[in-house]
Amino acid sequence: MRVIEAAAVTAAVRELAMAAACDLEPDILEALVAARDRERSELARNVLELLLANSDIASRQRLPVCQDTGIAVVFAELGSEAWVAGDLEVAVQQGVRQGYQDGYLRNSVCDPLTRVNTGDNTPAVLHLEMVPGQRLTLRFLPKGCGSENMSALAMLPPSAGQAGIIRYVVEQVVAAGSNPCPPVLVGVGLGGSFEKAALLAKKSLCRPLGQAHGRPDVAELEQEMLLEINERGAGVQGLGGNNTALAVHLEPFPSHIASLPVAVNIQCHAHRHKEVVL
């Protein structure tokens, strides 16, 4: 059994929180450059140029790319031969607390009823999964809520079929218009149960942007949705053009014979994600 100290988890999460806010990963930067290069609208192309300049300023001046530094979503994959000495949940929350404080990030978490801010951006949403091995992988996804608020889930009748799935996903993105800060990344969870579909949609955002799903029929569906979204969508910031979405990531999971859950989790162009393996 390999021992991982809780303090190491806290230190790693603190670093992830600060780095994720200021430094976009190469996958999203490359996708924004590609979008700029194929953009047909001059206004939208100018805005994409501005977004690239913004990421450059953020990284060099150590400022958050976006002031919505998000509710912290953490995917932890703990190897079955690893053991965290201490409390993993507490260690992650402490890392979030420290990272948001030390990184001058915005505290954006509040009580859902009183709307009183918790003051330190905790609690983070932690998803823990057991995997083989002796490592702990931490994926940090600070989720802005301009895009999160445009997310949706439907329990479609199985008769809806592929056409129904495509229609539902495309409708959500088109209806969201400029609200979720397009160009967006569209995460789709298909199948499973009510909560599984939502989790799959969120988790699909962790896939390297634009990497097609390994199943050819799923990859085809992703492409079909992407084309239709960019055909009908509002474009960059709702200002027109042909880049409403950068990619669609679809994660399927077997569902009940009576059921076809479809969850759409929209991610903004400030697609912040970092991961570390301990």
Add this chain to the structure above:
Amino acid sequence: MAPRFLQNLRSLRLPFSAEELAGLAAGELVSLSGTLYTGRDQTHRRLCALLEAGKPLPVDLAGQLLYYVGPTPAPPGRVIGAAGPTTSYRMDAYTPRLLAQGLVASMGKGPRSAPVREAMRRHGAVYLATIGGAGALLGGCIKQSEVVAFADAGAEAMFRFEIEAFPAVVINDAAGRDFYEEVAGR
């Protein structure tokens, strides 16, 4: 550092003069300098609660622009952190009451409700969008920052900003045009 197209925009002073306000056209990209106030969910809720209780507002909104933003804290040596727009529809429930107080402009991102657009038409007010997710660049356009009300609300407090060369797109002009709708109809 900033893209070149930003240098060729029409420059406007805030608060807007009546002529400038009437001269704004939906779809125009402009560069704003001058004074504005901020507010997002909590500030709006509290401003309207004050009005409901018959109490005075902490600042006179007549003729002013309200920017929907919750900035990140200022790191040492800086005026403010990242300060891009938040989504505007969440303010729709409150906006008509503030327009009745003389507010003439608001700025955020995303479309406004039909009642807000109708109230803007009635008051000759405008709505602008700035670039969502460009918080670091837009924060750099803010030259002075001061909390003027609701300090306990943290990022949701009401600030007064002095801005310089701040880019924005006119979405709803005083003549009743809506740029998002025009783009969607193309």
